[in-house]
Amino acid sequence: MTLAFVFPGQGAQSVGMGGELYDTFAAARAVFEEVNDALGQDLLKLMREGPEADLTLTENAQPALMATSLAVVRVLKADFGVDVSQAAFCAGHSLGEYSALAAMEVLTLSDAARLLKLRGQAMQRAVPVGEGAMAALIGAKADLDLAEAACEAGRAAGVVVVANDNNAGQIVISGEKAAVDLAIEKAKELGAKAMLLNVSAPFHSPLMKPAAEEMAAALAKTTIHDPKSVLVANVTAQPVGDKAQYVPLLVEQVTGRVRWRESVQWLATEGGVTKFAELGAGKVLTGMIKRLAPDAESVALNGAADFEAFVKSL
Secondary structure (H helix, E strand, O other), rough: OOOOEOOOOOOOOOOOOOOOHHHHHHHHHHHHHHHHHHHHOOOHHHHHHHHHHHHHHHHHHHHHHHHHHHHHHHHHHHHHHHHHHHEEEEEEOOOOOHHHHHHHOOOHHHHHHHHHHHHHHHHHHHHOOOOOEEEEOOOOOOOHHHHHHHHHHOOHHHHHHHHEEEEEEEEEEEEHHHHHHHHHHHHHHEEEEEEEEEOOOOOOHHHHHHHHHHHHHHHHOOOOOOOOOOOOOOOOEEEOOOOHHHHHHHHHHHHHOOOOOHHHHHHHHHOOOEEEEEOOOHHHHHHHHHHHHHEEEEEOOOOOOHHHHHHHHH
């Protein structure tokens, strides 16, 4: 069996996340307390109690999702003897790439929390609210070719690109509001369903360049440790075992496409992965993987019952 651990991105957050982990496992409590200390805020209280509008803010959602994922990582090691850092591969969706690198012990937990807080703030600063937009193109006809054609049409009104190539039937586009609106019209003409997403900025588009520059400066001051596993990177959908490549990839990721479909397909074919385990909040990636790699087993590990069943399956 070849195992890959994957880590969710923004959108998986919900009020109450991390609560069971905190109440049940000392290793999880230590993670949430370290993240609180690193950020100088009671992020755990916001995660457990809300309000949802505050938790959904990018600067809060990103470190909160990472903290939940790393709580699972630490619990698996401390209570169940599973060392995630020793897996064949790790991968994360957008901010989940920071979770993956923390799980691989390339980034410390505190550094990952601070970097994601800054990443959220920098992304919000990059484009004034209302000037950018993102939209999901969905349905049987919503493939990458259709999305590229829609974006090409939308560029008559400004910047719009494919932001997330999640899987066949779910592509996300991002850019200036007028250009995204025009791309939506074209996507519908071509037979896809399309809807604007409730996000505060046009992530993974060239409009995020100021945020990428902020992240480059912050990452340049961050200690990058030797990896124990191999990362499959968002922007290349290829394995990366050289720590010197992580910072450039994380910077490029801010403006670049999340190639999730290609990443999972590489893992399942070239990587020979037969079992995927999603660590953290929700089951979004698990659902995608079941469609992208139907011959592989895919499970989401959110709580104690999941952990016990997973360990027995190894």
